[in-house]
Amino acid sequence: MPREKTALKPVPAALDAETRVHDDHHVSLRLWLRLLSCTNQIESRVRQGLQSSFNTTLPRFDLMAQLERAPQGLKMSELSQRMMVTGGNVTGITDGLEKEGLVVREVDPADRRVYRVKLTAEGERQFHSMAAEHESWVVDLFGPLSPKQKKQLMELLGELKEHLAGLNGASAGDKA
Amino acid sequence: MPREKTALKPVPAALDAETRVHDDHHVSLRLWLRLLSCTNQIESRVRQGLQSSFNTTLPRFDLMAQLERAPQGLKMSELSQRMMVTGGNVTGITDGLEKEGLVVREVDPADRRVYRVKLTAEGERQFHSMAAEHESWVVDLFGPLSPKQKKQLMELLGELKEHLAGLNGASAGDKA
């Protein structure tokens, strides 16, 4: 696919980054970089908070948060899906939490391939104390935005998310 | 810990202060989760594209992108800052790229602690071919949004980013 946009000769520095691409490309790229930057900064703050206040990590907190909403427990595959990470990853994080007694794997009697992962009482206790702090951090980080701005942002991201989800089945071709 | 920032607007009888705070927490949390979800999905797609099309990774691409904009080269510390990762991380990624001949470390004669990292000719060639594809991916991913929506999203994220930067301290902000 010849895109024919990169001149091989040296380009004056002042023009390079700004005008190298078509305007629409430029806008989308900058939008992507800004989105990434915001997410990274927030994520970094939350991670540092969890580390310094509770000596734990974001994926551990995330896994426990998923379990807290599912008192009946979740399968490893369900955790993988909800956390948007691979199964191998969930195995490792669950191992760590189980070793610390915050989580248990229970074998499903109906299907012995399946583990039902649940929060222990201690895990639940720890999670609740973390969740309160976590919420206050997030509220503070997004606090400067007005309710209207939050609503707008929510809607725009919702639309983006929906389009992204739509690409999952359509553009990659159907797997029989 | 109650984080009362009581607004002065009238509140319907059914919504006392506590409920309102809870709602705000709920909104901010959902906003954060949605932001994270969008970023993760886009990042995942870009990463997979780089992997399958060029057998490389996002951080490698990112580092090369920084260098492409700085023909005079960048210090390791500058790379660290621009990529928003720690110095130790930059060392590892640079090691890999240098081993493949895409990048070189040049000692700064004026300050022998400093490495000036530059793209090699081969690195530049590879980057340009990757950048073209990368741009088309990003344009496609954000394509469904109208120009107006992109502008709105850009502004909202810009405000968020600025507030986040403000929390860091009294450093000067950068625009990206």
Added chain:
DNA sequence: GGGTAATACTTGACATCTCAAGTATCTCGC
């Protein structure tokens, strides 16, 4: 000059993450 602090980078320990390959279990067609 010489000693102390700051700066630039590297290293090592550890936690995530992906991917691909491996093991155990279930499902379904025959």
Added chain:
DNA sequence: GCGAGATACTTGAGATGTCAAGTATTACCC
């Protein structure tokens, strides 16, 4: 029932990421 394929999870290799400690060099101050 039995064997092929699907499903659920684990494992291992490799890349990224943080943090803290270490090394080399420069800057500063008397």
